[in-house]
Amino acid sequence: xxxxxxxxxxxxxxxxxxxxxxxxxxxxxxxxxxxxxxxxxxxxxxxxxxxxxxxxxxxxxxxxxxxxxxxxxxxxxxxxxxxxxxxxxxxxxxxxxxxxxxxxxxxxxxxxxxxx
Amino acid sequence: xxxxxxxxxxxxxxxxxxxxxxxxxxxxxxxxxxxxxxxxxxxxxxxxxxxxxxxxxxxxxxxxxxxxxxxxxxxxxxxxxxxxxxxxxxxxxxxxxxxxxxxxxxxxxxxxxxxxxxxxxxxxxxxxxxxxxxxxxxxxxxxxxxxxxxxxxxxxxxxxxxxxxxxxxxxxxxxxxxxxxxxxxxxxxxxxxxxxxxxxxxxxxxxxxxxxxxxxxxxxxxxxxxxxxxxxxxxxxxxxxxxxxxxxxxxxxxxxxxxxxxxxxxxxxxxxxxxxxxxxxxxxxxxxxxxxxxx
Numbered sequence: 001x002x003x004x005x006x007x008x009x010x011x012x013x014x015x016x017x018x019x020x021x022x023x024x025x026x027x028x029x030x031x032x033x034x035x036x037x038x039x040x041x042x043x044x045x046x047x048x049x050x051x052x053x054x055x056x057x058x059x060x061x062x063x064x065x066x067x068x069x070x071x072x073x074x075x076x077x078x079x080x081x082x083x084x085x086x087x088x089x090x091x092x093x094x095x096x097x098x099x100x101x102x103x104x105x106x107x108x109x110x111x112x113x114x115x116x
Numbered sequence: 117x118x119x120x121x122x123x124x125x126x127x128x129x130x131x132x133x134x135x136x137x138x139x140x141x142x143x144x145x146x147x148x149x150x151x152x153x154x155x156x157x158x159x160x161x162x163x164x165x166x167x168x169x170x171x172x173x174x175x176x177x178x179x180x181x182x183x184x185x186x187x188x189x190x191x192x193x194x195x196x197x198x199x200x201x202x203x204x205x206x207x208x209x210x211x212x213x214x215x216x217x218x219x220x221x222x223x224x225x226x227x228x229x230x231x232x233x234x235x236x237x238x239x240x241x242x243x244x245x246x247x248x249x250x251x252x253x254x255x256x257x258x259x260x261x262x263x264x265x266x267x268x269x270x271x272x273x274x275x276x277x278x279x280x281x282x283x284x285x286x287x288x289x290x291x292x293x294x295x296x297x298x299x300x301x302x303x304x305x306x307x308x309x310x311x312x313x314x315x316x317x318x319x320x321x322x323x324x325x326x327x328x329x330x331x332x333x334x335x336x337x338x339x340x341x342x343x344x345x346x347x348x349x350x351x352x353x354x355x356x357x358x359x360x361x362x363x364x365x366x367x368x369x370x371x372x373x374x375x376x377x378x379x380x381x382x383x384x385x386x387x388x389x390x391x392x393x394x395x396x397x398x399x400x401x402x403x404x405x406x407x408x409x410x411x
Contacts, residue, residue, distance in 0.1 A: 048198045052354045055340035056347035067321035
């Protein structure tokens with residue numbers, strides 16, 4: 001990545017940023033990334049705010065789940081599991097995004113050098 | 117105050133000062149001072165972030181909040197936790213890609229206006245001052261308790277130590293101090309969690325039952341609504357926790373200490389490893405702590 005960055009800077013004037021921006025591969029990268037980030041963010045915010053909303057406007061979570069442990073505690077611990085799952089998903093997806101980004105960079109650097 | 121406690125404390129102070137000394141020798145340029153020259157790897161930074169989060173506020177404050185207010189104290193833990201997702205999903209990568217030192221620098225690079233920069237700097241300093249007052253009060257109270265010192269002397273000692281770490285060692289020293297702190301606290305958390313569970317024969321249901329019988333709140337202790345009776349109070353607290361923690365300047369600054377965005381994502385994943393494991397245990401601990409407090 002570092003090396004790629006340097007080469008990219010060296011060959012900066014040969015790279016046509018507008019053509020990269022309009023290339024299908026770059027667009028695909030941005031749209032898959034956006035889709036994942038936005039849907040993930042909406043999901044965890046909804047999941048998160050569901051807890052205070054349910055506890056402050058209703059009392060359904062006060063019912064007992066296991067012994068003295070009410071559903072509010074269960075939901076609270078689910079927040080931890082949700083965080084764990086989303087982080088794992090993010091890490092996996094990020095690896096794909098990095099690979100796509102590297103592909104876009106290397107393709108265009110080659111083109112740039114040929115153009116020079 | 118006991119001899120063991122004082123010895124332990126002095127060992128930790130000595131250790132952190134040695135770290136600061138070596139970091140100071142290595143720190144020469146502005147880049148090294150502010151961002152450790154981008155020379156920390158994902159794991160190190162992950163632990164450093166975990167250390168940042170494991171402040172006096174989260175380690176002592178939340179345990180106390182749960183002990184006093186039951187479920188309403190637990191809201192703080194959850195807010196801090198989800199704030200971490202905000203950092204990972206929304207803040208980390210774009211921020212690191214800009215390659216600046218502070219949030220004010222970042223805003224400046226986007227908007228290029230002196231006034232905007234001044235406002236950003238002012239807001240950073242305001243947040244840090246209030247945040248630091250709370251930390252100093254917490255740490256001062258602890259030292260006062262450990263050594264039987266006057267409160268003002270305890271706060272002064274903590275303040276001088278903090279200044280030494282940062283002034284001489286810059287980001288390298290603070291990072292390593294945070295890493296040491298995170299590891300120590302995680303081990304401590306594990307040990308205490310084990311001991312508390314052991315007391316209840318590893319029966320969590322039984323533990324909750326005991327908790328209910330020993331607090332003055334009775335069965336209200338296990339239900340939300342003890343401290344925050346108005347729905348809007350709870351909601352505004354949760355909103356402040358999830359966005360506020362993600363926006364703390366010292367957390368955001370961490371993302372500048374890795375070499376590139378890829379590492380910053382690695383940082384994300386590693387700090388989730390370090391941080392999540394810690395947090396999960398720590399939060400169990402908080403609940404358990406509150407259980408044991410009353411016994």
